[in-house]
Amino acid sequence: QQQVKQSPQSLIVQKGGISIINCAYENTAFDYFPWYQQFPGKGPALLIAIRPDVSEKKEGRFTISFNKSAKQFSLHIMDSQPGDSATYFCAAKGVGGKLIFGQGTELSVKP
């Protein structure tokens, strides 16, 4: 019940394309769903986050879509750029505030 499943494991997108990463969770007690971006040798950096009472949140080129009934959420990166090449993690905040992370998606944006 504490798992967050993320797919795909890796993704290659052409510059200007749309990158889509999906996550699914089981525990309905989760109440905060952030996405983190991580570059090699660096710590995860918060990209965008959503709460379950909202179905979509957009910040610049990044959009989270949230489907509470299906217990799924996804990250869309519009107009993907080579600088977006990184590993992306979805997460869910559980009881007491600990973060449960997905397995990560390695995104490569080709020029």
Added chain:
Amino acid sequence: DAGVTQSPTHLIKTRGQQVTLRCSPKSGHDTVSWYQQALGQGPQFIFQYYEEEERQRGNFPDRFSGHQFPNYSSELNVNALLLGDSALYLCASSLLDLNTEAFFGQGTRLTVV
């Protein structure tokens, strides 16, 4: 605002040794959490400290222990190091509120040989 700072950035230890990693939280934050990130994996929650007490603990053995000081900074200690403890250790700080963001440091890369 310096954000979350961790030291050292890299560390090499021998199997069986003990190690201490340090973390200073983001200014204004009162809660520190530690995560272990193995290569190619997502971070795994180790434990969380608030008001100098361990509030929550993940599925890690007692060899992993921690401490939080009155200034909110924190230490992670690992005893009797195993080769499998080699990982990036991340510190995250936040406010004790389920709906606030957690900010991560750059991590400490621990290699056990």
